[in-house]
Amino acid sequence: MKKCPVCGELNGDNVSKCFSCFFDFTKDSQIIEQIGKENLATIFDKNDRYVYDAVSLSASKNGAIDTNELVKTLNNKAAEGWRLVSSFGNEADYSPASTTSSNQKVLIFEKCVYRYKR
Numbered sequence: 001m002k003k004c005p006v007c008g009e010l011n012g013d014n015v016s017k018c019f020s021c022f023f024d025f026t027k028d029s030q031i032i033e034q035i036g037k038e039n040l041a042t043i044f045d046k047n048d049r050y051v052y053d054a055v056s057l058s059a060s061k062n063g064a065i066d067t068n069e070l071v072k073t074l075n076n077k078a079a080e081g082w083r084l085v086s087s088f089g090n091e092a093d094y095s096p097a098s099t100t101s102s103n104q105k106v107l108i109f110e111k112c113v114y115r116y117k118r
């Protein structure tokens with residue numbers, strides 16, 4: 001058995017996600033590592049807990065985004081419990097005369113990994 005670092009539930013050794021809060025033992029552990037366990041502990045009891053992830057999509061030369069790829073990305077993230085909260089375009093290198101472009105759309109996702117019971 002392994003204990004979920006976020007909600008404290010005991011899970012089977014082979015599961016990749018907590019059955020209670022859907023904490024992802026592989027990916028979310030890295031995020032918790034960045035926050036620091038101490039910081040997590042002090043706010044854990046009285047606050048909802050969110051983690052964030054970012055995905056960037058490259059645009060074609062004319063600046064267009066592949067809609068199919070966009071929808072696929074959104075639904076793949078949604079299936080893992082992520083919710084889109086923000087997106088922005090990075091048009092740093094874009095100019096009409098340019099033959100290359102590093103246009104990107106950046107999608108910011110949020111997942112609640114702990115819900116404080118009020």
Ligand SMILES: [Zn+2]
Pocket residue numbers: 004005006007008009018019020021022023
């Ligand atoms: Zn959990």
